[in-house]
Amino acid sequence: MVKSQDKPESRSVEIQSIFLANELSDAISKPPDSKSEFDNILKRVSRIMNIDVINLESEIEETRSLATNLLSSYGASVLEKHIKVLPDKASFTELIESNQFFGISKERAVLECIQSLSQMTYSSKDINAFLSFTLQKITQVIGFDRASFWIVNKQYGVVESRSTYNKKGQAETFHRKLPFKNCINIVSHVIDIDRAVLVNDCKDEEWCHLMSQELQQLIVTGVICFATVKIGGKVVGIISAQRFKNNEKISEDDFSLFNFLIEHLNICLSLTSHHK
Incomplete structure (x- = not known):
């Protein structure tokens, strides 16, 4: 003893x-x-x-x-x-150095995230770990206020929020459902075209007719982008990334980094699923 x-x-x-x-x-x-x-x-x-x-x-x-x-x-x-x-x-009360991404470009930081995702395929088969890591880095590295994974529930024709991270890179409780079946909105549009979508202005002619009440309540006065999450080519969910103020537009560069990260996530999820 x-x-x-x-x-x-x-x-x-x-x-x-x-x-x-x-x-x-x-x-x-x-x-x-x-x-x-x-x-x-x-x-x-x-x-x-x-x-x-x-x-x-x-x-x-x-x-x-x-x-x-x-x-x-x-x-x-x-x-x-x-x-x-x-x-x-x-x-922490003790003075500490800035985080690991301080002083480097977003592009370089995202590349490091992609390397980490690739390494995880060798050490983890937990799909939730891949999703959590990606959501956390979307907020921390690219600079979003909230990032969420929504799982597709075909039985009820909705996507349900399952995991959400805030701008500090911390998991938070966020319960929400968005319909996509038998209706035309941004969610159904993203799933149908299977391509990332950027919405910087909900009132824009391109998006106003796709704004359901649920989406308006989600976005409020902010901006948002969506991308599909796929395993083996099959859409299993979507990831959304938000900024809460409409004067903080999502630049094309940030949108490209978001899309790039999700595309690599999909590759890693497919590899992990195949190795199970």
Whole structure:
């Protein structure tokens, strides 16, 4: 017992897992002063789980999202505030360096994201991990206020939001459904043409006739773009990326980067599905 207390690495894998799980939970609830200290905890947990830190963070956020959805389904949304998100850089009191993408172009940052997605095909078969990573980087790297994955539910003719990240790159609770069956709107249009769509002005002649009430409530006064998510060429959902203010237009460059990232996601999802 004394040895295991003094040298945690000598403990069994099971005991290490319990110890690290408690340490990680405490660090998420009350972040340490140093970000490097928190990152070290993540690295130790990832080694135990035999996955990389990127996959670990995605699994943590996915677990949190599932937990909040479960609470919501039981009418206990008031408890969601107790399920903390992963701390961001503002959560640490010690002065830290800027994030990994500071000082490099968006194009270079997106290329690094694509490399990470490619590497994940060798270490993960979890489709949710790929989606979470991509949504997080859409907000953090390209600069959107919200990015969501909507799964196609053909039985009810709707797409349902399943995973959402905010501008800080954190998972958030966002429940919404958009119809696409037996109606003509932007969602049905995106699925039909199977091509990314950019909407910088809902009142524009090109889009005004495709604006349903549900879409107006989603976009409000902001701007949005959509792209299909495919596995083996089959559309399984769509990803939306939003900016909440209509004076923050989505440039053609940002739209191209968004489309480029989703296209590579689709390749990775198809590869992962094929290897299962």
